[in-house]
Amino acid sequence: MNTPELMDRRRALLGPNVSTFYQRPVHIVKGEDVWLWDADGRRYLDCYNNVPHVGHCNPRVVEAICAQTRQLNVHSRYLHENLVNYAEKLTATFGDGLSNALLTCTGSEANDIALRMAEAMTGKRGVIATDATYHGNTSLVSQLSTANTPTYGYGLDQYVRHVEAPDSLRIDDPQGFRFAAKVQEQIDALEHSGIGFAALIVCPLFLNEGFPSQPSGWLRPTEKVVREAGGLLICDEVQSGFARSGSHFWAHQKQGVTPDVVTMGKPMGNGYPVAGLVTRPEVMERFRGSYRYFNTFGGNPVACAAAMAVLEEIEHRNLKANAAKIGSLAMEAMTGLSKKYGVIGDVRQSGMVFGIEFLKDKNTLEPASGFADQVVEAMRERGVLLSKLGRHKNTLKIRPPMTFSEEHLGLLVQTLDDVLSALTPQA
Ligand code: PMP
Numbered sequence: 001m002n003t004p005e006l007m008d009r010r011r012a013l014l015g016p017n018v019s020t021f022y023q024r025p026v027h028i029v030k031g032e033d034v035w036l037w038d039a040d041g042r043r044y045l046d047c048y049n050n051v052p053h054v055g056h057c058n059p060r061v062v063e064a065i066c067a068q069t070r071q072l073n074v075h076s077r078y079l080h081e082n083l084v085n086y087a088e089k090l091t092a093t094f095g096d097g098l099s100n101a102l103l104t105c106t107g108s109e110a111n112d113i114a115l116r117m118a119e120a121m122t123g124k125r126g127v128i129a130t131d132a133t134y135h136g137n138t139s140l141v142s143q144l145s146t147a148n149t150p151t152y153g154y155g156l157d158q159y160v161r162h163v164e165a166p167d168s169l170r171i172d173d174p175q176g177f178r179f180a181a182k183v184q185e186q187i188d189a190l191e192h193s194g195i196g197f198a199a200l201i202v203c204p205l206f207l208n209e210g211f212p213s214q215p216s217g218w219l220r221p222t223e224k225v226v227r228e229a230g231g232l233l234i235c236d237e238v239q240s241g242f243a244r245s246g247s248h249f250w251a252h253q254k255q256g257v258t259p260d261v262v263t264m265g266k267p268m269g270n271g272y273p274v275a276g277l278v279t280r281p282e283v284m285e286r287f288r289g290s291y292r293y294f295n296t297f298g299g300n301p302v303a304c305a306a307a308m309a310v311l312e313e314i315e316h317r318n319l320k321a322n323a324a325k326i327g328s329l330a331m332e333a334m335t336g337l338s339k340k341y342g343v344i345g346d347v348r349q350s351g352m353v354f355g356i357e358f359l360k361d362k363n364t365l366e367p368a369s370g371f372a373d374q375v376v377e378a379m380r381e382r383g384v385l386l387s388k389l390g391r392h393k394n395t396l397k398i399r400p401p402m403t404f405s406e407e408h409l410g411l412l413v414q415t416l417d418d419v420l421s422a423l424t425p426q427a
Pocket of ligand 1: 105106107108109111134135136137203208236237238239265266275
């Protein structure tokens, strides 16, 4: 089936406003490691997808899924070793008493439960998030994203307060004290409103917000404010977890904070739907005592087999170290490009997440959002897939599978150089 026909059928069957990437959507039919192939046999370098954490169609993960599927798949009300073995291996990557796990199918569900845990622990419902983030798609969790605010109210938005997302280029807050003060303001407002403060939920690297440059420990003043108010710190590590930061297995460890709940998803099963959270036993106990919770597909033997294979692959191939190495090489290369092209306002990196912020004017810091769009489209035409993000949608989002190598980076940087040179007026 050709691409226009597929688009027509999709539109007719799925309804309007179902997003696709790119002006000319890519119709992918095959994947292997960091490579994707479209229906015409054209190969693309995948610099965007973090779900295939250990590479598209990773053989160890595929084999684990197939073997367990052949044997048994059933829900978690029957005993099965896979769930316990996985929970054991997963919680061993944490410290600070974070020793209990709960598995779901999506990151949204994990965040939804984390909010219920906060409610169970505090007896209050107010939640604080940043104003440029995304934490998922349930009725409650979707209220955390300002971009999702519907034209009519669900009534749940009264429980949510937003703080301005950090922005290392525009907001002077090198140690995180300003952010902590903003969180305090919203805690006070929630307490004053009678709703009360239950939790702050943040991605420790602020990846949806444009991954600002921050020293380790930047979140510590905020952690203190949350603790003093008796609320829970929920770290959403759906994107930042599983060693992506290059320095730590979990990004909150890089930030030097101890969350009450850590949620995870996307890369966890390399594409098999498995997500979940880790917390302290007393939080789990309070949650389990307050709600009757069951998830039909969550933590089934196949999901656990897939997730186990991902952990093994990260470990055996030393992918944390690879993220650190490639991240710093990427930073060097992007810094080189920034000397060549005036439209590059900033380059940032945190392990295997890196990007370039484009500006129209370095003095006014006016974002070049349209230019970022042009770059993303031109890269796609040249066979490199990436995207953009941040409050102004002017920052390239480069977040490849963790198996991305020096050779892949070389191709990415060369293509970027070609595209920037073609799109920028020559002197
Ligand atoms: N949290 C973050 C930080 C995310 O990026 C996402 C997905 N983009 C989610 C939660 C929601 O995860 P899911 O789509 O699996 O529900």
